Amino acid sequence: MTYNHSEQAIKANIYINQQQEKVKNSKYRLNYHMMPPVGWMNDPNGFVQYNGEYHLFYQHYPYAPKWGPMHWGHAKSRDLVNWEHLPVALAPSEYYDIGTMDDHGCFSGSAIEKDNELYLFYTGHSIERDPMQVQCIAKSEDGINFTKENQNPVIDHFPKDGSKDFRDPKVWQYDNQYYMVVGSKKDGKGKALFYQSSNLINWTYRGVVAESNGKQGDMWECPDLFPLEKEHVLILSPMYGEKNEKPIIIFGEMDYNTAKFSQERSILLDYGHDFYAPQTLIDEKGRRIMIGWMDMWFSKRPSEGDGWVGAMTIPRELTYNHNGIFIQQPIEELKALRHNHHHIENIVINGVHSFPKLDGIATELCIDFDIVNSDSPVFGLHLRCSTDRSEKTIIKVDTNNEEIIVDLTSAGKGESGIYKAPYSPKTNGKLNLRVFLDTTSIELFVNHGEQVITNRIYPHTSSIEVDLFAEKGKAKVLKADKWSLRSVWK
Structure with a gap:
């Protein structure tokens, strides 16, 4: 069954408006962290600065405080501190992101601006389909109302180097071309698969840009590859079997000609229990800013009884100190x-x-x-x-x-x-x-x-x-x- 996307999004927004007053009085609500108006929140998605405002999308199930068919929640801010909740941006509606079972939806991804339009890249997921996960686009002229691309899915099958676990596209522009990394796995190794495009619609597979060294998990989720001062870094959230582990940051060099990222050293991004699926942007001030899901799978969540679950970390600026050591610092704002x-x-x-x-x-x-x-x-x-x-x-x-x-x-x-x-x-x-x-x-x-x-x-x-x-x-x-x-x- 195919649904009209706007109808599904409208339905979700009506429900949120009806329920959010009940959630406001929860004793567990946070004071200065991003959190959902109601329901479930996990991975940050589409973290971007667009028309002078910061936009943060996130994995969202509005109808219950538990994981369900994934929507994209949406908020914006002028300072990354004071947030305004906006209508749900994406809801499962098409053959590539909906199914009769609960295991479907608009999975994680990223955002990029092109010709004054905001493009959302996401993984269409339906456990009933083969392939199970494909890469898709939704576009907006105002940053609020999104239409799914008629040519979806723009990447309709995983390459030979990957597997059916093929998700979380992160897209960026470099030297007049667009690039994408997608998380995947094969032969017991997590992998970041690399694509190139001149127009954001037609994508050419370039190969495995990086893969696990044997100690970095057998599935890589939410890869994020970018330059940081004099080197490149790759952030990823590894899985070991069915277990999600602490995100890592790998330092190295990126060669766009050979489509290879060379690993030199790596460290944990966060030593706590509640940090996963971080995503970064570079803002108009030139800062590389990261935000992560401040929770973890299969945790005890007392707020569930109050109708909501999940939050984001405070935004952190990624840089190096005077000794050349990588650091994360709370943003000045x-x-x-x-x-x-x-x-x-x-x-x-x-x-x-x-x-x-x-x-x-x-x-x-x-x-x-x-x-x-x-x-x-x-x-x-x-x-x-x-x-x-x-x-x-x-x-x-x-x-x-x-x-x-x-x-x-x-x-x-x-x-x-x-x-x-x-x-x-x-x-x-x-x-x-x-x-x-x-x-x-x-x-x-x-x-x-x-x-x-x-x-x-x-x-x-x-x-x-x-x-x-x-x-x-x-x-x-x-x-x-x-x-x-x-x-x-x-």
Whole structure:
């Protein structure tokens, strides 16, 4: 059965408008993160700047707080901080993205502008079809109303180097040509398949631009290939069998003539549980900005009972520091949310000390520890603490093992676990921790973004207190700044 796309999108928007008032009162709603108006959210899609505004699309099932036939939700912003929800951009409607079973829809993809029109590239998916996944286009003259291309699917079959798992097109322009990477798998290796076009409609397969080295998963989702200063990088979200794993960033060189990306080194993008399918754009200021799904498959999600699930990370700028180390930093625009500033300095911690001025739910906390003059082997913070301390999220600095540890064992109703990231001792003897807390999330940036740990947490709304602690010795805090962060949602 074929449906009219606009009818399906209108149906979804009517339902959203009817339900969103109920969701607004959920105690789990976030203050300054992108989240769906109702229903389910996963991968960011079509992250783009168009006509001076940032657009973010996302995998969306509006009718329930669970994964279902995928639509593209849509929001826009002038500053990547204050978002406006827009009507659903894509809904399953055509033979290549709809079926009688629930496993169908408009899967993940990207966006690009051409001749003042906004093109959405997405994977049409129907488990009942052969091939199961094909690459498709929808176009818009205003960035809001989209029409699916009559020539869809523009890539109607996976190449010999891939398989039926053939999805998540990322499209960009280089040297007057358009290029696309698509995630796939074959022979136990994840692969990024490479295409070229002069007009965005007719695509020529160029080959496997990169593949797993045997330790990077047997399926690559959401590949994103782009230049970053003096080198190229490939971001991908690997799978191992049916298990999704932490996204990685691979550094190397890209040769468009041979259609090959050479791998030189790779690292995890985020050491937490709740970070997947990141996508980047380069904006009019020349910044490479990334946003990711702040959740993970098969997680505990207490907000499900309130009719919604999923959120996005704060936007991060990707760059290198003065030592040439790759870093991720929260975008500068987030500073506009700050108010209620408190500052402390030159504090020595021995045991556990409560700091009421550092408490809160929607909070940014920036702390410099003096590593050289601290003799405690383990020190750090307790965040989102209940008054009796039975509930808390723990950040530990383990100086013996040079690890940052986020312990969610007592963090609340969400996933329980312990997440670790390495840190490099600074030559100046300082360790910087920058924490963004929201109602149900924590994003920790270590040493100005050299490592990041992101997790969803679901503590009680009354758990807002903060402790500093040091075990078996003393720890010195050079300075700490805390700001409350205002809500961007009315």
